[in-house]
Amino acid sequence: LAKTTQPISMDSYEGQEVNITCSHNNIATNDYITWYQQFPSQGPRFIIQGYKTKVTNEVASLFIPADRKSSTLSLPRVSLSDTAVYYCLVGDMYGDSSYKLIFGSGTRLLVRP
Amino acid sequence: DAGVTQSPTHLIKTRGQQVTLRCSPISGHKSVSWYQQVLGQGPQFIFQYYEKEERGRGNFPDRFSARQFPNYSSELNVNALLLGDSALYLCASSYHRQGRGTEAFFGQGTRLTVV
Numbered sequence: 304l305a306k307t308t309q310p311i312s313m314d315s316y317e318g319q320e321v322n323i324t325c326s327h328n329n330i331a332t333n334d335y336i337t338w339y340q341q342f343p344s345q346g347p348r349f350i351i352q353g354y355k356t357k358v359t360n361e362v363a364s365l366f367i368p369a370d371r372k373s374s375t376l377s378l379p380r381v382s383l384s385d386t387a388v389y390y391c392l393v394g395d396m397y398g399d400s401s402y403k404l405i406f407g408s409g410t411r412l413l414v415r416p
Numbered sequence: 417d418a419g420v421t422q423s424p425t426h427l428i429k430t431r432g433q434q435v436t437l438r439c440s441p442i443s444g445h446k447s448v449s450w451y452q453q454v455l456g457q458g459p460q461f462i463f464q465y466y467e468k469e470e471r472g473r474g475n476f477p478d479r480f481s482a483r484q485f486p487n488y489s490s491e492l493n494v495n496a497l498l499l500g501d502s503a504l505y506l507c508a509s510s511y512h513r514q515g516r517g518t519e520a521f522f523g524q525g526t527r528l529t530v531v
Contacts (some may be wrong), residue, residue: 337519346506346523349520382466403474406460
């Protein structure tokens with residue numbers, strides 16, 4: 304399973320765009336990239352998932368370069384409620400180990416007024 | 417629609433005791449996974465059950481066990497509790513056993529404190 308590296312913490316202000324970059328240098332061909340968000344004392348919540356190029360949903364965008372060795376989660380116009388820990392996960396979505404999610408330490412995002 | 421529900425929400429136990437945590441998955445979901453989250457760290461995979469059979473196990477001692485019932489609900493049991501077992505225990509449900517691009521839905525967790 305590919306290991307991920309993300310910044311430990313980030314600060315931002317309300318209304319700004321936040322980009323969190325995740326490094327996954329040994330990503331495998333069958334690996335997908337998934338981001339989860341977690342608020343204190345709650346379970347993680349799925350944000351977005353992608354394989355290559357760009358994926359966008361109502362919450363965020365995910366940018367994946369051609370070499371797929373990194374990915375960037377983009378949160379447009381953050382609010383105070385976006386203060387949370389964001390996890391980048393890389394794993395095989397179809398193989399024998401695809402049933403388990405491997406979480407790192409995540410990025411703690413603090414949004415200030 | 418009800419999401420993943422876990423009970424109890426909080427629990428205090430003494431070292432050496434045994435504990436049972438419960439999880440009800442989203443209706444229609446056949447897969448239940450358990451995760452342990454120690455303060456300041458990401459969740460760590462413990463078990464996955466799919467169609468009432470254990471399909472995956474993480475790197476946890478045999479003191480940890482689980483089962484899934486015919487209605488797809490699940491219990492996690494931990495015997496001979498240690499102080500280090502204090503954590504947030506999370507249950508996640510999904511329709512498929514494997515990812516297949518589908519997301520896992522987590523409950524709010526059970527906060528276990530061992531004293």
